[in-house]
Structure formats: C-alpha cells, structure tokens
Amino acid sequence: MTKPEGPDAIVAAAATAHRVWSRVARATRADGLAAVADALDAAADELIEVARAETHLAEARLRGELARTTFQLRLFGDVLRDGGYLDVRVDHADPDWGMGPRPDLRRTSQAVGPVIVYAASNFPFAFSVAGGDTASALAAGASVIVKAHAGHPELSRRTARVVVDALRGAGAPEGVFALVEGREDGIRILRDPRVKAGSFTGSIPGGRALFDIAVSRPDPIPFFGELGSVNPVFVTEAAARTRGADIARDAMASVTLGSGQFCTKPGVLLVPEGSAIVESLRGAPLPEGQRMLNDRIHDGYVGALQDLRSHDAVEVIAEGDDPLGPAPSPTVLLTTLEALTAHRDELFQECFGPTVLVATYRAETDLVGFARGIEGQLTATIAGEEDDEIVPALVDELREKAGRLLWNQWPTGVSVTFAQQHGGPYPATTAPGATSVGTAAIARFLRPVAFQGFPQALLPDEVAENPGAALVRRVDGAVELRD
C-alpha cells in the first residue's frame, strides 16, 4: 500500500474502500478483524516496548490492554457471524395489514460510510489506533481513518502499519484503514463531505469542539464523543458502618489504578459524616506516584488538583511525598456535601489523575437530591446494603444520569461484553443512545435501509427469503433463528 499523500487522497481512498468493504460477506470482515488481532499479538513485544517508552505505563498493564484489544477485535468477529446486529426485519406483503395492504419490505443495516476516529491517550491500544472504535467501525463495514493521538506517535504509526498489513493480507480493499496525524488534518477530514461519522474519546473541551464541527457542517453527521465523567460513588450509612475500612481501601485501589487516568475513575466519594471511611483515608498509606501519560495530562492534572486543594471548602487529608511532582503521588481531599452542592461547578468536576474528593453527608436522604442535580455520567456507583431504605430512590435517580450503575463494585475496568454500556447523557458523551464499549458499539456506524418490492436476486443476502449465511432476524414481526 503506497501511503496516500494528504488527507484528500486518504479520504478518497476510504470512500472507495467503503464501497467494497461494506459489501463483502460478514464472515470476510470477521476474518479481516481476526487477521488484525493475530498480527497485533505477533507484534506484541515490539509494540509494548514502544508503548512503554511513550506512555510510562507498566508492561503488565500494557500486555493486559493489548490482550483486551485483540479479544475485542475477535469478539466483533463473533458479532458479525451472528448477524443480529443488523436488526434485519422482513415483512412479507400482506393485503390484510391493519392500516391497508402492506408491500413487501425488507430492512437491514449497512455501514454509514467512512468514519474518522480520534484516538485517546490513556489507552494506547484499546482506545487508540486498533481500539474499540476502529474494531466496531471496521466490523460495521465502514472504512476508518484514525487521527493519531500526539501522546504516542510512534506507537500509533507502528500499530497502523500492523493493521494495514494485516488487512491487506486478508484481502481487504486498499484504503479501508489509514492513519493521519496532526490537528489540522484531523479537522479537515471531519469536514470532508465523504466522511459520514466521527468518534472520539477524550476531554470535554476537545470533544465538544469536534462535535460542534461535525454538527455544523452543511451536511451534519453523527459524532460519538466520549468526553468526561466524575463517576460518583454513593456510600450508604449501613455500608459505611459495616465495611467502611474495606470501602476506603477498595475506593483508593480504584482511584489510583493506572494513576487515575481512566474515564471511569471514581472522582467523588459520598460518605456519611463521622464514618470510619474518612478516618481510614486520613493519613492512610498510599501507593507510590507514577509518571503520567504525557506532559499535557500531567499539567492538566496538577492545575486541576491545585485548584481543588486551594478551595476554601476542601481539606487535604492524605497525600504521598510528592502530590504535584513529575510522578504525582495520590491525594485524598475532603469536603462536605453542602459545599459540593454549593460549589458544584468547581468541585464536582473530572480531575484526571490519582485523586478523589470525599464528601460527607449528614442525612442519607440528601443523596437523592444531590443525584438529581448532577450532569450526565459514564458510571454511578452505590456501595450499599440491599435493604437500605434509600437505595431504590437512589437507583431511580442515578439511572437517569449514568450509562452504567454499579452495586458494590468499582467502575474502573470496563469489560468488553454483550451487555456493556459505556456512555451516558452529556457531558459523559455527545450521543446518549450509544456505547463505545461492548458489542453494541457497532450500532454507531450503521444506518438502516429498506428494500421495497425487490426481486430476490437483487436483495442483500440477509434480507433474502433464504439467506446463505447464519442469522437472527425478524420475519413478519417474529424472531427467526437461521443456522
């Protein structure tokens, strides 16, 4: 594959490739994804070495992340073979249909067109060049242009080379995958009328700026941005009483995992006033500081933490040797629910790094009102007992706010499964109906199309009377399983 010279040529190639890739058999795309997974596994040592140098992440973490990445590619292969993701509906003509004669209508889904994926910095494999957005878009049949994250440029290039070679080896069309670098090219491509969707994982300002570009095009396009989340944890009185020390310990493990550089890091912990949790956290031994992903993230973290530390309503109750240094040790901050409510714009904000703000509440019932006032979240967690009186009302509020609710578990570590939901109302994402993790992520890059009155020979296989490939679909409204 000769590398196209500029963004225009890259988009042109992606548009051409889309027309081939979106039409091949689902099994062929599954094979292509598997080839990418195999090639990434084969290149693991080389890639992980580069990743370590560029991101300061530990080898074990990077190996785990790469395993997640290749698992994800193969899982989308299973999704393709199953076919249910197409949401195929076949309605035979029906002269007796309730509102008048019904024509023969057959609805399937197809790739929306070329997609631009803005890679994240904090998962150099799983949310970057060959990450979940790329895997789900390629699975959908879209061609993919990844805008590399500047935090790991060499890893991005090497990963892209592995992807391109693997796809070519699997017979995928030239141009179905490409990497671009630099903000200017990224924006030019987002504005290109041949590009039909965008996806992004990163900060609220960065994601909002791209969303605004996507929706203000002459022809607006869907933009799936995963932006920011505080991921509050609500600890009930009973839970704090019966297992406060455990909760404190597990909270800190989640907060400091990966130096707090996860979009699901629990940022605020709501605990009863006077509970053992605050005492457990005060002056508790904290893990060593780690170098952060890159200077920009480090500077952003230090600035945000300094703002929090200097806030009148906030007290530092635990910190390591060097909380603002180059490898920031974790920090635990304390405030009250009253202050958190009164200064929500300053205090209830994502602080991307190893810190948590603990807020004490007087009355458990205040948690419900607080939950009612917060913005959209990726996750919300309850540490509680099943018979806590407050819990049903709290769940009822939090399901309005978050894409995923957790019960006595911690939000970091987002499993890639059928039922995963990694999304939520703004500002958690720009598309509350979508997920960027799990098999349902493929839906972002699909568009339905119906065929009315078509002869069998002209229909796509999945809406034909007797499809060649296995499929789950609806026929005249009823589920049909075909092997």
Added chain:
Amino acid sequence: MTKPEGPDAIVAAAATAHRVWSRVARATRADGLAAVADALDAAADELIEVARAETHLAEARLRGELARTTFQLRLFGDVLRDGGYLDVRVDHADPDWGMGPRPDLRRTSQAVGPVIVYAASNFPFAFSVAGGDTASALAAGASVIVKAHAGHPELSRRTARVVVDALRGAGAPEGVFALVEGREDGIRILRDPRVKAGSFTGSIPGGRALFDIAVSRPDPIPFFGELGSVNPVFVTEAAARTRGADIARDAMASVTLGSGQFCTKPGVLLVPEGSAIVESLRGAPLPEGQRMLNDRIHDGYVGALQDLRSHDAVEVIAEGDDPLGPAPSPTVLLTTLEALTAHRDELFQECFGPTVLVATYRAETDLVGFARGIEGQLTATIAGEEDDEIVPALVDELREKAGRLLWNQWPTGVSVTFAQQHGGPYPATTAPGATSVGTAAIARFLRPVAFQGFPQALLPDEVAENPGAALVRRVDGAVELRD
C-alpha cells in the same frame, strides 16, 4: 387536568411524569396507547370535520389517515408487549471470559426523558399531535410535549384534548402529554435542560434551525428531524420501452396524490431520451387541482414552481387550467439529465406540490454517475427489469443515498410496519441512523443503561433472572425467548 400556564410549568410536569411513565410496566403503557387509539376512533367524526375545514383534505383521505394513526398507536402496544425493542442483554459473571473475569452486567433501554415533537402540516393526524412521533415516544416511556403546527390549530387542540383525557382515563400521570402553540414556546422548550430529545417533520430550513438549537445547547440533545427529499425515480431503457405508458400514468398518480404534499412525492423522473414516457406525459389529461394545505405551503409551492418554469433548461410539457392558482392543477416539466446535473442546486430540489420534473438521459450508464452525486433521500425508486445490466450498479449507488429503495413501486404511501425505514442521510433527515415511521421509530427515544453486580430485587424486570413479563432478549450472547 388543569392546563399548566406556560412552557416552564409544562416542562416541569413532563419531567415529573416521565419518572412515572417510564417506570410503569410495558403492558400499562400499551394500554394507555390503546386508550388513546380508542378515544380517537370515537371522536373521529368531530375531528375529521375540523380537519377538513383546516386542511382542505378530502374526507376519505382523512378517514384513512386517522385509521393509520390509531393502527400505529396499537402497533406500538404490540411492540411494548414483545419487549424486543429494549435490546436487553444479560451477561452473567464469567471468570473465564476471554479478556479477564467478567462481572454480571445487564443492559436494558429506558426513555431518554421528556421529548418535544414538532408536528407536521401535511398529515394532520398521522404526523401531528397523536402521530408517529408521539406514539413512539409515549411507547418508549417518554413524556411528550407537542408543538402544534399552525396549519391546523383547532384540530391540534381537539386532538390534544382527546389524548389527554384518554391517557388520564388510563391512569397515566398528569403532564405526560401536553400541547403548546407558537414558535417562541416551541423554541423555549427545546432549550430547556429538562427536555432530552426533539423530533420534527417539515422543511429543510425549519428543521435545520431547530437542529442547530438542539445541538448548540450547553448540553446538546438528539434531534430527529425529517426534512426534505426529492425522491428520484430511475426508469431504465427496457422498462420505458416495455411499459412506458403505464409508468407515465402511475408516476402521475403518485406525483398528484394529495396534491403532491407528501415528503415521499417523486419529484424527479429520469427517463430515456425519446422514450414513450415523455410523449405520454406531454399534454396528458391531468387531475383537477386541489386546494393546498395552507397559504404558506401554497405560496412556497407557487414560488418554487415559478422558479422551475422560468429556468432556461426547463420546458412545461403538461399543465392543467390553473397551475399557479389557489387550487393548483398539476404541472409536468421537462429537462435533460445534463441540465439537471449542471444546475443541480436549482433543479434537483424538493418542490412540495403537484409537479414533477422529467429529465431525459442519453446513456443508461449516466444514471449511476448521477446517483453518485445526489444528496441524502428518503426514497429512491427504480423502474426496471430484473435483467437490466445497469440495475446492480444503480442499487449499489442508491443504497448509499436513500433510506428506502423501491422496485417498480411508488414511494408515496408509507406503510407502518416492522421493516419500514423512513429516513436517510442529510438533508432527508438529521439522524441517518433513525426512522420516523415503523416500529423501529421507538429507538429514537431510548437510551441504554447497564446494571453491574446488582441484586435481583433491585433490577428492572426485563433484566432480572426470571422476568415477569414476556420478552425477547440475549443472555450471554444467545437469543432467549420468554413467554
């Protein structure tokens, strides 16, 4: 129900009602929709009389449209009872999951929140106060605020009264449905942070203006606008040769149906140069003119038609007595594919009324290139023979452009079914992944939410281990049918 005074009170009531309505059993919402349908049927004579006076539509058409409207409400009841629309996924905890131990994750869908529906003028029942957007949003569990169309104010008020009374009678919460009038209130509500989605059927400028408001809120929300469509018809050489006169006749029936006031009216007919179709249309007897829906639509039609008629590349080949009068008789215009391509911005545009632009092509293969250049469409139609060489390439282009493809049928008359797709890339709609007609329309007003590690007692019924209500769902990836 005392009528709330202003938009703020209406939104407040809708937000409160949403929390009740979205939580009731699916069967309860189905009963509510059926109650609305029954009440509309019972009020048919009164409503149709008002509708006739306000829209100039004939009684038979209005009766048919009301039947469609009540059918639609009941069909969404069936969708609710089926439960498949929730896309429920239950993943049991799995220590051996490929990327590492998987927690118990259960994903369902819930109403996005209060919705504002901008009613259309051209279907005073089926796309207005109790139309498809209202039916699908109420089915989803959303509360609905309809912004009445100024074209039928009294019908809107009377229909709203029927809906409110029927929902109240069925035990639905107060405020779950409300009507507002006037542009100012409509926009204020769209900007209200408690409103979580919008839908619209109407013109490109009107829909785009509302879309722009929705996406430029501090918290952008999904906006499902169905805007404009030319609905081109591609007639192959063989089809023109073997049944040109039939095609000409059927085309005109579709063009003039309802005085051409359908978003799926075929606006451009591409036919071979020298074919019998042009001769059949030239000076053909045309149906009588009909009064249009309202003055604004009439004025818009006359202006657009005058622009077309006076274009250098366009010839009038058939028109009735009074093509620009108060009850405009149909008009048939002629141009060439070359001119249509060269002047696409002026000629390939929606002209909402009883007119069609016939464009002659020299080479059948030119159709493919032309299709490649057009904007998003609700529909695209092929009149062809199955063994026409051009057809596969034409289908392949058109499925990139339109939400629904038709084969030897006509796009007007959009059946409400499981497989219907009424949507398409911009400017056909602002949300190419959605449909506004058919059972899949419910998905617009849903948002997924996952529960991780929850005890059974705290889970919504549909994700419980043993749901009480019938359901189709996925368990550990496999389809499970529960009666």
